[in-house]
Amino acid sequence: MDGTPASGSAFYVDGITFYESGNANLDFTECSFTFDENYMNVTINYVPEGNYNPSILTAFLDDGTYYFYVVGKLGTPSAKYTTDDVTFTPIDAYRAKGSDYHEKSALYIDTSGLTPGIQYDLIVSIPINQPPNLYYPENGTVIESNYPDYNKVILSWEDCANQYYGVISKYPDFSTIWYESTIQDAEWDVTLDSGTYYWKIQAYDEVNEQYSEPSVGTFSIGNAPSKPGYAKIYAKNESTGVNLTNFSVDLYNDTTYITKSTTTGSIEFSSSEIVEGEYIAKIYANGYSPRWRIIESPETITAYLAAEDMASLVSFNLIDYTNQFKYRETKLLITRPADAGTLTISENYFDAAGLNKVYLENNVNYDLTLQTTSLERSVGPYVATQTDFVSLVVGDIELIPPSTVYGGFNYSIQKTNESVILTWTAPAGSLYSPFIYNITDTSSGEMVYSISSIAPQGIATFNYPSTEKQYYIQFWANTSGGELLHQEYCRSDQQLIDLQVSDYWYNVVSFFILATFGLLFGYRSSKIGAFLTSILALGLYVAGFLRVSEAIAAFVVVLGLLAILGGRKQ
Numbered sequence: 001m002d003g004t005p006a007s008g009s010a011f012y013v014d015g016i017t018f019y020e021s022g023n024a025n026l027d028f029t030e031c032s033f034t035f036d037e038n039y040m041n042v043t044i045n046y047v048p049e050g051n052y053n054p055s056i057l058t059a060f061l062d063d064g065t066y067y068f069y070v071v072g073k074l075g076t077p078s079a080k081y082t083t084d085d086v087t088f089t090p091i092d093a094y095r096a097k098g099s100d101y102h103e104k105s106a107l108y109i110d111t112s113g114l115t116p117g118i119q120y121d122l123i124v125s126i127p128i129n130q131p132p133n134l135y136y137p138e139n140g141t142v143i144e145s146n147y148p149d150y151n152k153v154i155l156s157w158e159d160c161a162n163q164y165y166g167v168i169s170k171y172p173d174f175s176t177i178w179y180e181s182t183i184q185d186a187e188w189d190v191t192l193d194s195g196t197y198y199w200k201i202q203a204y205d206e207v208n209e210q211y212s213e214p215s216v217g218t219f220s221i222g223n224a225p226s227k228p229g230y231a232k233i234y235a236k237n238e239s240t241g242v243n244l245t246n247f248s249v250d251l252y253n254d255t256t257y258i259t260k261s262t263t264t265g266s267i268e269f270s271s272s273e274i275v276e277g278e279y280i281a282k283i284y285a286n287g288y289s290p291r292w293r294i295i296e297s298p299e300t301i302t303a304y305l306a307a308e309d310m311a312s313l314v315s316f317n318l319i320d321y322t323n324q325f326k327y328r329e330t331k332l333l334i335t336r337p338a339d340a341g342t343l344t345i346s347e348n349y350f351d352a353a354g355l356n357k358v359y360l361e362n363n364v365n366y367d368l369t370l371q372t373t374s375l376e377r378s379v380g381p382y383v384a385t386q387t388d389f390v391s392l393v394v395g396d397i398e399l400i401p402p403s404t405v406y407g408g409f410n411y412s413i414q415k416t417n418e419s420v421i422l423t424w425t426a427p428a429g430s431l432y433s434p435f436i437y438n439i440t441d442t443s444s445g446e447m448v449y450s451i452s453s454i455a456p457q458g459i460a461t462f463n464y465p466s467t468e469k470q471y472y473i474q475f476w477a478n479t480s481g482g483e484l485l486h487q488e489y490c491r492s493d494q495q496l497i498d499l500q501v502s503d504y505w506y507n508v509v510s511f512f513i514l515a516t517f518g519l520l521f522g523y524r525s526s527k528i529g530a531f532l533t534s535i536l537a538l539g540l541y542v543a544g545f546l547r548v549s550e551a552i553a554a555f556v557v558v559l560g561l562l563a564i565l566g567g568r569k570q
Contacts, residue, residue, distance in 0.1 A: 134157045
């Protein structure tokens with residue numbers, strides 16, 4: 001009850017302010033609330049002390065309809081007042097509820113006709129909002145299910161208030177709440193699995209802070225109610241296979257999120273905690289990188305965790321040219337062979353940006369597979385060597401052909417405008433020692449990228465840190481078919497003609513060609529030589545032999561030589 005007496009003879013109750021003057025004894029503490037079908041009734045004990053000085057009861061009201069009754073001990077109404085048939089006096093600045101100033105109207109009730117010393121009950125009847133009509137789903141409606149665990153339902157009702165409170169339960173007594181929310185509009189979007197639901201909406205009145213009794217309805221979603229679920233999870237060290245006794249699991253889906261820890265080597269989720277269906281489990285432990293697995297409840301799984309000091313974080317980016325593998329509906333399954341069979345290392349969906357981040361042990365051969373509800377595509381093998389960003393391209397996959405050269409060892413180096421990608425296969429016995437792959441900045445001599453591996457398969461990506469610099473690639477491998485040495489130069493602007501030489505020799509060759517060309521034609525005519533030399537310089541620039549500054553410098557040098565020759569000829 002909002003009815004603590006204020007200073008003087010003021011009394012506040014839910015948007016109404018009472019004030020009494022004269023000989024009256026208004027007992028603020030003896031106040032009760034009752035509700036009938038349409039009204040909230042506030043009853044206050046009232047005892048006039050004498051009629052020689054009439055007491056006046058004043059009610060300061062907001063807009064609305066109110067009813068006042070004064071009832072004697074025998075229960076006979078002695079007076080009735082209604083806001084429909086009395087005149088209000090505007091009060092522009094009255095402090096309601098001890099805080100802000102509001103515009104109010106004043107209703108003066110003369111109680112001088114009441115007998116002094118006899119208790120009366122002043123009853124204020126305030127109409128309350130009626131329960132809103134529920135529009136959809138109609139009571140008893142069965143909604144056809146679109147998906148077993150994902151059905152969007154839009155609840156709607158009569159728009160009769162500024163604010164609503166909604167509750168959804170699977171029990172008619174609402175003993176367990178499935179959803180609850182405070183809503184500003186007369187619609188509520190929810191996502192539900194199959195089953196029968198009960199829902200109720202309460203409408204709030206912003207003025208008097210009272211609300212109606214809730215409207216209650218029920219509906220069903222067309223599939224059978226969810227079956228009880230179950231999940232049990234074990235964890236092992238991926239490298240050694242040793243059981244982990246201390247670990248934790250976060251198990252979640254659209255409607256559930258449960259976290260559990262164990263010191264005994266297993267974690268169970270009972271039928272009272274989860275239902276049948278799909279969940280995502282994050283398994284983690286101290287000293288280990290986390291794993292994500294998809295669980296189809298009921299199911300028992302073993303998670304394989306990589307030690308933190310042995311794993312690299314690899315970000316797989318899905319690029320689909322077939323438009324069949326949508327990000328949020330596509331799983332990346334990562335497995336590895338073992339003596340006891342194939343181990344499932346990771347299984348999780350791509351995020352909204354098309355990324356799937358996984359911790360993988362270094363120099364271990366993994367198999368990658370893309371899966372949807374109806375499609376499966378093998379991406380091929382992958383070996384992690386360091387933290388990396390790898391694109392998985394569907395519809396444009398290039399496989400390295402088998403080779404009998406170098407004992408079966410094979411590799412390819414792909415250059416793009418953003419990166420250099422090394423891909424290799426090393427059958428058993430093809431390498432005597434780990435190969436060495438280095439990339440050096442030719443301007444500073446600094447090694448900017450390096451790996452060494454004896455893994456059977458893998459991909460290594462180097463992203464250009466600068467678009468202006470040239471880089472030197474060196475690949476060396478000691479294979480059973482002899483030593484392999486690969487050297488080349490590259491830069492992000494991708495020269496169209498690659499002579500496997502550095503920028504220095506590109507410039508020397510270009511200057512020589514320009515000088516020779518200019519001298520041949522300049523001997524006969526300086527103007528013709530200058531013109532043809534400029535055309536050749538432009539051609540070398542387009543072909544990638546010269547940058548703009550180098551082409552200009554070469555052209556100036558040649559023009560100088562032609563001027564000298566022309567002077568001598570004269």
